[in-house]
Amino acid sequence: MSTPAAALDRPSPSACPNCAAVLETDDRFPVWCPACEWNLQAAQPVVELMARKRSRAEREARRAEAGRRRTQARVEELFDALHSGDGTVADRSWLLAAALAGLVHLITLAVLGGSLALLLFGTWPLRVVAACLLGFGVLLRPRFGRIRPDRTFLARSEAPALYALADRVAAAVGARPVDHIRFDERYNASFGRVGLRRRSVLSVGLPLWSTLTPPQQVALLGHEFGHDVNGDHRRGIWLNWARSALLEWHLVIQPNHFLSHLLLAVPKWLTGRLLELMDRLTVRSGQAAEYRADELAAQVSSTVTARQMLEALLLGPSAETVLLRYRSLPRQRSGPGAGRPDADLWAELGGLVGSLTPLERERRLRLSAREAGAVDSTHPPTHLRIKLLGGRSVDSHPVPFGPAEQDGVEAELAPHREWMERELLLG
Ligand SMILES: [Zn+2]
Numbered sequence: 179m180s181t182p183a184a185a186l187d188r189p190s191p192s193a194c195p196n197c198a199a200v201l202e203t204d205d206r207f208p209v210w211c212p213a214c215e216w217n218l219q220a221a222q223p224v225v226e227l228m229a230r231k232r233s234r235a236e237r238e239a240r241r242a243e244a245g246r247r248r249t250q251a252r253v254e255e256l257f258d259a260l261h262s263g264d265g266t267v268a269d270r271s272w273l274l275a276a277a278l279a280g281l282v283h284l285i286t287l288a289v290l291g292g293s294l295a296l297l298l299f300g301t302w303p304l305r306v307v308a309a310c311l312l313g314f315g316v317l318l319r320p321r322f323g324r325i326r327p328d329r330t331f332l333a334r335s336e337a338p339a340l341y342a343l344a345d346r347v348a349a350a351v352g353a354r355p356v357d358h359i360r361f362d363e364r365y366n367a368s369f370g371r372v373g374l375r376r377r378s379v380l381s382v383g384l385p386l387w388s389t390l391t392p393p394q395q396v397a398l399l400g401h402e403f404g405h406d407v408n409g410d411h412r413r414g415i416w417l418n419w420a421r422s423a424l425l426e427w428h429l430v431i432q433p434n435h436f437l438s439h440l441l442l443a444v445p446k447w448l449t450g451r452l453l454e455l456m457d458r459l460t461v462r463s464g465q466a467a468e469y470r471a472d473e474l475a476a477q478v479s480s481t482v483t484a485r486q487m488l489e490a491l492l493l494g495p496s497a498e499t500v501l502l503r504y505r506s507l508p509r510q511r512s513g514p515g516a517g518r519p520d521a522d523l524w525a526e527l528g529g530l531v532g533s534l535t536p537l538e539r540e541r542r543l544r545l546s547a548r549e550a551g552a553v554d555s556t557h558p559p560t561h562l563r564i565k566l567l568g569g570r571s572v573d574s575h576p577v578p579f580g581p582a583e584q585d586g587v588e589a590e591l592a593p594h595r596e597w598m599e600r601e602l603l604l605g
């Protein structure tokens with residue numbers, strides 16, 4: 179295939195140590211084997227452990243791997259169901275999770291009611307116990323979080339163009355206008371409701387935003403606002419409160435003494451399993467909601483644009499590299515850019531699209547599939563999201579985001595970019 183000159187420039191292709199397949203190498207990316215997935219994940223550091231500890235570590239690793247595979251199987255099962263148009267799997271799981279949450283609420287109420295009754299009608303020693311229980315009940319109270327506007331927040335008055343765009347996208351997916359928009363340094367975006375008044379907060383990572391084209395930015399907003407209308411029960415108060423109460427029980431129960439160990443091991447184990455079960459049940463409805471949000475993203479842009487936006491999520495590690503390199507560049511000594519590198523960080527991030535070789539793209543897609551096995555993964559693996567979007571026909575009505583408005587939004591974000599560059603160079 180290659181000319182002799184090219185063969186001299188490049189290192190000769192190596193063979194996979196695992197299955198002897200010929201490996202394609204590119205020094206910008208890790209070498210891995212698509213045939214047997216050798217080195218798909220960068221090698222873990224080898225820690226020297228004593229034999230007994232090692233066998234325990236191996237046992238734990240095997241158990242974790244088995245758990246990961248089970249989660250992955252469930253994630254794929256849900257994908258298959260949704261792919262063939264069956265959404266009832268997610269609904270059944272949600273009903274079970276809601277019932278479980280109801281049980282937790284009943285226990286919390288029983289603890290509160292019981293301790294109040296003891297406090298009123300009990301003997302003195304019982305009242306002391308009741309006071310302790312009541313204190314514990316306070317720990318189990320619902321928590322809604324609080325909004326603490328900081329440097330990352332953009333007020334409506336500061337960013338009229340950005341809010342106007344956000345409002346249009348929100349209206350297009352049927353969500354209420356957002357209360358707060360913030361831009362941070364992550365390669366991610368999220369949407370949530372906080373506080374007793376359930377104010378909505380849209381968080382967008384400026385690095386992610388910078389790799390996207392304007393239509394893809396609209397798609398991203400469509401996905402995030404989609405969270406307000408996609409029936410994601412994980413975000414509801416009923417489940418959230420139950421989950422945080424269970425977690426509180428689980429953390430408070432600390433069998434650190436032999437005797438307490440005997441008494442508390444069972445409740446500790448039970449709360450741990452209940453938490454797991456709750457997560458497992460909500461992962462289905464949560465992931466179904468994510469797919470639904472992707473569909474809304476396609477609705478406000480187009481299927482192609484929404485898929486490109488999802489593809490851009492694979493660029494996270496590349497963006498990380500760009501940020502690291504920017505920090506290590508020599509700083510300018512004088513001029514308007516004194517103290518900064520002579521490079522345009524944001525243009526470099528914007529140029530990342532198309533930087534992946536097909537093999538590296540494949541590696542990151544497969545990694546996303548592996549990570550789907552992690553219990554805390556909130557989103558379905560990117561490759562399944564891209565696949566599901568391709569398999570559905572979506573009635574798209576692109577939300578306009580023209581050049582003048584793009585310039586307006588960019589101007590509003592400029593102080594944020596400045597600030598983030600400074601932070602990056604300081605850190
Ligand atoms: Zn191999």
Ligand SMILES: [Zn+2]
Pocket residue numbers: 401402405468471557
């Ligand atoms: Zn999402």
